[in-house]
Amino acid sequence: MNQNDDSRESSNELLSEPQGHPRFYQMLVLTLAFTSGFIIMSIELLGGRILAPYFGSSIYVWGSIITIFMMSLAIGYLTGGRLSTNQPNLQRYGFFYAGAAITLLPTIIFGEQIMDFVFLRIEDPRYGSLVASTFLFFIPTSILGMIAPYSVRLLVANAYESGRIAGSLYFVSTLGSALGTLATSFYLVLWFEVNQILYTMVAVLITCALAAILFHGAINDPVKKEIR
Amino acid sequence: MRTFLLALLCAVFLLPCAYGKDIHKEKSLYRNILVKESNGLRCLVFTVKRGDRNQTCMDLSDPKRLVFPYVRMSFGGLLLNDNPSSILIVGLGGGSIPVTLTAMFPAAEITIVEIDPAVLRVAERFFDFKETQNMKVELVDARVFAKRAGLKGKTYDFIILDAFTGDYIPEHLMTAEFLSETQALLTDDGVLVANTFSTSKLYDHESVTYQQVFGDYLNFKMANTGNRVIIASQQPLPSKFYLRSKAKQFAAMLDNYGVDIMTYPNRMSRKKDWDASSKPLTDQFNPANLLQGGS
Numbered sequence: 001m002n003q004n005d006d007s008r009e010s011s012n013e014l015l016s017e018p019q020g021h022p023r024f025y026q027m028l029v030l031t032l033a034f035t036s037g038f039i040i041m042s043i044e045l046l047g048g049r050i051l052a053p054y055f056g057s058s059i060y061v062w063g064s065i066i067t068i069f070m071m072s073l074a075i076g077y078l079t080g081g082r083l084s085t086n087q088p089n090l091q092r093y094g095f096f097y098a099g100a101a102i103t104l105l106p107t108i109i110f111g112e113q114i115m116d117f118v119f120l121r122i123e124d125p126r127y128g129s130l131v132a133s134t135f136l137f138f139i140p141t142s143i144l145g146m147i148a149p150y151s152v153r154l155l156v157a158n159a160y161e162s163g164r165i166a167g168s169l170y171f172v173s174t175l176g177s178a179l180g181t182l183a184t185s186f187y188l189v190l191w192f193e194v195n196q197i198l199y200t201m202v203a204v205l206i207t208c209a210l211a212a213i214l215f216h217g218a219i220n221d222p223v224k225k226e227i228r
Numbered sequence: 229m230r231t232f233l234l235a236l237l238c239a240v241f242l243l244p245c246a247y248g249k250d251i252h253k254e255k256s257l258y259r260n261i262l263v264k265e266s267n268g269l270r271c272l273v274f275t276v277k278r279g280d281r282n283q284t285c286m287d288l289s290d291p292k293r294l295v296f297p298y299v300r301m302s303f304g305g306l307l308l309n310d311n312p313s314s315i316l317i318v319g320l321g322g323g324s325i326p327v328t329l330t331a332m333f334p335a336a337e338i339t340i341v342e343i344d345p346a347v348l349r350v351a352e353r354f355f356d357f358k359e360t361q362n363m364k365v366e367l368v369d370a371r372v373f374a375k376r377a378g379l380k381g382k383t384y385d386f387i388i389l390d391a392f393t394g395d396y397i398p399e400h401l402m403t404a405e406f407l408s409e410t411q412a413l414l415t416d417d418g419v420l421v422a423n424t425f426s427t428s429k430l431y432d433h434e435s436v437t438y439q440q441v442f443g444d445y446l447n448f449k450m451a452n453t454g455n456r457v458i459i460a461s462q463q464p465l466p467s468k469f470y471l472r473s474k475a476k477q478f479a480a481m482l483d484n485y486g487v488d489i490m491t492y493p494n495r496m497s498r499k500k501d502w503d504a505s506s507k508p509l510t511d512q513f514n515p516a517n518l519l520q521g522g523s
Contacts, residue, residue, distance in 0.1 A: 049511070049514075052371065052399070052400035052511070053371060053375075053400055053403070053405060053406070053511045054371075054372070054375065055369070055372060056343070056369030056371055056372050056400065057369075057398060057399070057400055058257070058258075058343065058369060059257055119375065120379070123376075125368075125369065125372050189513075189514075189515050189518075190515040190518050192513070193510075193512035193513045194511070194512045194513075195512055196512075
């Protein structure tokens with residue numbers, strides 16, 4: 001049924017420039033997407049710090065981290081895209097942030113035990129770091145990956161503007177990633193401990209979740225109306 | 229990412245700075261390696277960012293002579309343990325420290341931990357380094373080695389940490405946790421010698437970190453070097469009188485290598501000349517490279 005809706009949308013609205021979503025709603029989603037981009041890369045960089053005591057800081061450790069982040073983002077994109085076809089709204093969007101925050105906690109609290117476990121069983125630091133990265137980062141990063149395609153769905157009101165909106169979203173979330181990388185590697189590690197930064201990330205994710213969920217109730221969620 | 233930037237910097241700065249005759253150049257996973265010869269010295273150079281950074285030099289007319297002050301200073305640790313039987317050296321360089329130690333103590337078992345296979349190849353080809361029955365190289369990250377060695381219950385009575393190349397510090401080898409793991413590898417009469425920095429903000433942080441793990445240690449500095457050698461012991465630190473008597477014992481033997489050990493005891497200080505309120509470096513907090521930059 002949704003498919004019918006979508007195809008009607010595109011055939012009717014492709015030629016004329018229709019009204020998009022309310023400005024505030026757009027800004028909210030873009031801001032949240034920016035934040036998730038920032039946090040993904042911040043965690044990725046801290047991953048190097050977290051793994052170094054067990055597996056060193058050689059190129060293969062970075063290889064493991066980047067591989068696992070790319071894999072989990074790929075799976076996140078796929079899953080997020082699928083989930084976006086089922087009654088997308090801000091509240092569900094908020095649950096992604098909450099889920100990422102909650103699944104990041106074991107990484108902070110039990111990180112050492114997890115790495116001890118892997119270190120004792122896998123001699124080769126290449127596979128050790130790959131397996132440890134999987135345990136530590138796969139789930140939270142996958143959930144953060146779901147946010148990108150879901151954001152597209154929340155903002156796109158019609159086919160005409162779909163490319164422009166996807167472009168804006170890539171722009172803000174990748175800008176967030178760039179700034180997250182820079183801030184973490186240049187400054188945050190100089191000012192704070194690794195776990196302090198990670199707990200702050202959890203707090204920020206929770207704030208994003210609350211913002212999305214509260215505004216879902218407060219403002220008239222446009223996508224809510226759109227799908228019937 | 230950091231490795232890449234480092235490689236880029238090296239590439240930009242290596243060429244114009246090199247003087248003398250370059251006899252070997254190699255780009256390894258971890259660094260650019262250059263072997264050059266000038267004025268009868270053959271030197272291994274790792275990075276040349278701010279001036280020359282010779283890692284090891286060999287005097288071609290007198291290969292036994294230890295050319296660099298900090299290399300010679302490492303032998304100051306022998307004043308606290310005069311007959312080591314199992315030695316761990318972190319960082320191979322040109323291999324001058326292990327080669328000298330194995331000549332002095334042929335029966336001692338020496339393990340050298342080096343992360344970079346290219347450094348081993350260069351040491352063998354250009355610096356007369358050879359593994360022997362009693363002297364073996366393990367190509368592994370020192371942190372990984374220390375953790376595994378601890379699990380296997382290995383111990384050493386003389387440990388030399390020499391993993392810092394001057395420009396870039398492997399930060400995970402400069403934390404309280406790493407030092408604790410290394411301390412756990414020391415025998416009851418074991419001695420640890422660490423070649424560290426004496427300049428920049430890092431000096432305070434590093435000093436506090438060693439103090440936290442090992443308690444009081446001998447802070448060993450010589451004039452005209454940017455190096456500071458930390459000598460820590462599992463036993464209470466010996467008196468200056470004791471150090472002098474031990475120096476006498478080694479004087480003749482170390483003279484062959486150009487080590488003027490008799491001048492060392494007076495340079496080994498217990499004075500805490502650092503800012504004790506500095507934050508210790510840990511796995512959680514360790515911007516060592518940033519601290520070193522902001523001197």
